[in-house]
Amino acid sequence: xxxxxxxxxxxxxxxxxxxxxxxxxxxxxxxxxxxxxxxxxxxxxxxxxxxxxxxxxxxxxxxxxxxxxxxxxxxxxxxxxxxxxxxxxxxxxxxxxxxxxxxxxxxxxxxxxxxxxxxxxxxxxxxxxxxxxxxxxxxxxxxxxxxxxxxxxxxxxxxxxxxxxxxxxxxxxxxxxxxxxxxxxxxxxxxxxxxxxxxxxxxxxxxxxxxxxxxxxxxxxxxxxxxxxxxxxxxxxxxxxxxxxxxxxxxxxxxxxxxxxxxxxxxx
Amino acid sequence: xxxxxxxxxxxxxxxxxxxxxxxxxxxxxxxxxxxxxxxxxxxxxxxxxxxxxxxxxxxxxxxxxxxxxxxxxxxxxxxxxxxxxxxxxxxxxxxxxxxxxxxxxxxxxxxxxxxxxxxxxxxxxxxxxxxxxxxxxxxxxxxxxxxxxxxxxxxxxxxxxxxxxxxxxxxxxxxxxxxxxxxxxxxxxxxxxxxxxxxxxxxxxxxxxxxxxxxxxxxxxxxxxxxxxxxxxxxxxxxxxxxxxxxxxxxxxxxxxxxxxxxxxxxxxxxxxxxxxxxxxxxxxxxxxxxxxxxxxxxxxxxxxxxxxxxxxxxxxxxxxxxxxxxxxxxxxxxxxxxxxxxxxxxxxxxxxxxxxxxxxxxxxxxxxxxxxxxxxxxxxxxxxxxxxxxxxxxxxxxxxxxxxxxxxxxxxxxxxxxxxxxx
Numbered sequence: 001x002x003x004x005x006x007x008x009x010x011x012x013x014x015x016x017x018x019x020x021x022x023x024x025x026x027x028x029x030x031x032x033x034x035x036x037x038x039x040x041x042x043x044x045x046x047x048x049x050x051x052x053x054x055x056x057x058x059x060x061x062x063x064x065x066x067x068x069x070x071x072x073x074x075x076x077x078x079x080x081x082x083x084x085x086x087x088x089x090x091x092x093x094x095x096x097x098x099x100x101x102x103x104x105x106x107x108x109x110x111x112x113x114x115x116x117x118x119x120x121x122x123x124x125x126x127x128x129x130x131x132x133x134x135x136x137x138x139x140x141x142x143x144x145x146x147x148x149x150x151x152x153x154x155x156x157x158x159x160x161x162x163x164x165x166x167x168x169x170x171x172x173x174x175x176x177x178x179x180x181x182x183x184x185x186x187x188x189x190x191x192x193x194x195x196x197x198x199x200x201x202x203x204x205x206x207x208x209x210x211x212x213x214x215x216x217x218x219x220x221x222x223x224x225x226x227x228x229x230x231x232x233x234x235x236x237x238x239x240x241x242x243x244x245x246x247x248x249x250x251x252x253x254x255x256x257x258x259x260x261x262x263x264x265x266x267x268x
Numbered sequence: 269x270x271x272x273x274x275x276x277x278x279x280x281x282x283x284x285x286x287x288x289x290x291x292x293x294x295x296x297x298x299x300x301x302x303x304x305x306x307x308x309x310x311x312x313x314x315x316x317x318x319x320x321x322x323x324x325x326x327x328x329x330x331x332x333x334x335x336x337x338x339x340x341x342x343x344x345x346x347x348x349x350x351x352x353x354x355x356x357x358x359x360x361x362x363x364x365x366x367x368x369x370x371x372x373x374x375x376x377x378x379x380x381x382x383x384x385x386x387x388x389x390x391x392x393x394x395x396x397x398x399x400x401x402x403x404x405x406x407x408x409x410x411x412x413x414x415x416x417x418x419x420x421x422x423x424x425x426x427x428x429x430x431x432x433x434x435x436x437x438x439x440x441x442x443x444x445x446x447x448x449x450x451x452x453x454x455x456x457x458x459x460x461x462x463x464x465x466x467x468x469x470x471x472x473x474x475x476x477x478x479x480x481x482x483x484x485x486x487x488x489x490x491x492x493x494x495x496x497x498x499x500x501x502x503x504x505x506x507x508x509x510x511x512x513x514x515x516x517x518x519x520x521x522x523x524x525x526x527x528x529x530x531x532x533x534x535x536x537x538x539x540x541x542x543x544x545x546x547x548x549x550x551x552x553x554x555x556x557x558x559x560x561x562x563x564x565x566x567x568x569x570x571x572x573x574x575x576x577x578x579x580x581x582x583x584x585x586x587x588x589x590x591x592x593x594x595x596x597x598x599x600x601x602x603x604x605x606x607x608x609x610x611x612x613x614x615x616x617x618x619x620x621x622x623x624x625x626x627x628x629x630x631x632x633x634x635x636x637x638x639x640x641x642x643x644x645x646x647x648x649x650x651x652x653x654x655x656x657x658x659x660x661x662x663x664x665x666x667x668x669x670x671x672x673x674x675x676x677x678x679x680x681x682x683x684x685x686x687x688x689x690x691x692x
Contacts, residue, residue, distance in 0.1 A: 077598030090688035
């Protein structure tokens with residue numbers, strides 16, 4: 001079966017004091033190639049854990065991940081990752097960062113040069129390819145991280161709050177860029193976010209997760225990502241159904257947060 | 269007393285030069301940062317004032333020159349010097365029978381370093397005869413006044429007053445001529461005013477030190493030229509540091525990457541790190557003698573632990589998301605080691621290298637102070653035994669300049685090789 005399958009994943013963390021935390025319980029999900037999934041949930045619902053398991057950084061305590069039919073055993077070039085804070089290599093310039101994946105595969109510059117330069121142009125970094133990472137703004141650093149991931153040509157891109165640290169304006173521009181790259185490259189993308197708006201705009205499918213134990217609470221199929229491709233994201237926000245869906249999800253998450261707060265108050 | 273005066277002069281120069289620079293030279297300095305009179309944690313907001321640095325260095329040389337009577341400092345800036353020239357005082361003796369007589373002592377005080385030559389004066393009349401005394405500035409001289417007198421101390425004659433001021437054996441008085449004391453046997457001890465200047469044996473004037481630098485640079489000291497002495501010290505530091513880094517960095521990497529290596533070496537490293545290298549000098553001398561091998565091994569030990577700990581910190585400090593990112597970009601473990609972990613640890617290693625070079629430089633000087641036939645530390649140690657304060661000062665200044673130079677070079681190299689340090 002092609003695509004990414006998350007098959008009844010469970011994850012339990014043992015704490016030093018002997019107790020354990022059930023971070024994920026029986027999460028199943030299938031992503032077809034080219035799908036754009038955004039994951040939303042209150043803090044502590046296991047979003048990032050799920051992503052780390054999908055990337056292969058963590059081994060689940062139950063269940064398995066399969067990718068195009070084979071079981072995922074560790075991190076791999078077919079599943080690229082974009083982190084909240086670029087996780088860029090400061091000792092390399094922009095172009096060296098973006099070409100890291102191909103270079104590690106032993107490709108020569110003749111092989112990767114065109115593709116890397118194309119990606120730099122697409123992400124608007126063409127004039128900055130010789131700059132050092134610390135000379136770039138936060139938004140530019142995230143574009144480098146995106147380009148670096150794409151240059152490696154993965155089948156799936158996992159994004160862990162990639163735009164969380166950016167200011168509102170830069171964030172909007174980057175959301176447009178993510179949509180554009182999704183449509184142009186046809187990659188499967190899982191995007192984790194804290195922002196309901198971002199999840200609505202960048203989710204063909206939207207997953208709301210609930211905490212303790214982390215599980216899938218509700219799934220939506222939304223038209224807004226398709227509308228947003230090449231269009232004005234602010235117009236999309238005025239589209240029919242956008243506001244009501246947003247309110248619905250906000251209330252859902254609000255209730256979960258309330259419940260968490262209530263429970264911790266009881267414990268005191 | 270002199271120390272307090274020097275402090276007052278120093279503070280005065282500090283305040284006056286500050287006021288002059290603020291209100292005369294740099295009046296236009298009213299940009300935004302200048303408004304931050306207090307900065308909290310923003311180190312970059314305060315940059316050192318070049319004027320202050322220049323005035324500070326000049327002040328030190330000015331104080332040094334004026335309190336040593338340097339020829340490089342104009343005479344009116346000199347602190348009062350010791351008395352030089354001719355003076356005289358009158359003493360009054362009383363015999364056992366109660367007879368009294370006065371006599372004058374003529375004193376010639378010559379500059380320190382010149383040879384006082386004896387001279388004669390007319391004896392005068394009376395029981396006590398006039399005396400002549402030749403002496404060096406800043407020194408005390410004992411006047412055996414009764415050598416030419418008709419009454420002597422053996423007969424019970426005593427000095428009862430000097431310049432009309434009564435004095436008793438064991439006591440002391442101060443007159444315009446200087447300070448007088450009577451020894452327990454009744455002789456007069458005379459010290460002309462010493463002034464506020466330092467004697468060359470305590471602190472030679474700057475030109476004496478510079479003269480020594482030139483002299484030793486040309487003629488050498490203890491069978492080696494100045495450059496050879498300094499070269500030996502530098503060679504030991506560089507060799508010791510080189511081997512320390514050569515072993516310490518891989519050791520630190522191994523400790524940062526493998527739990528077995530970490531467990532194995534941690535007790536050794538954690539034990540050896542707080543042992544000051546100076547405490548190892550005796551053992552190193554017993555084992556390896558006072559030659560080059562012992563010194564290089566000492567400096568190797570001084571830098572080894574610092575480099576191992578900084579390399580370990582560099583490896584442990586790598587942001588896990590960088591390693592994850594490299595894995596999901598398809599890098600192998602070896603490639604991550606080479607392209608992520610090693611470059612990521614460079615800033616820490618450079619910090620360690622700067623510390624290690626500083627410690628090595630200090631340790632080599634100390635080791636040479638203990639035992640060596642060449643080296644900067646050996647120069648000042650031997651010179652101090654002969655009270656050649658100018659060579660001691662020269663050595664200290666050169667050691668300081670070289671140590672500072674090493675740190676500047678290391679910082680340059682750091683800016684060049686790890687420009688991202690502290691900016692990611």
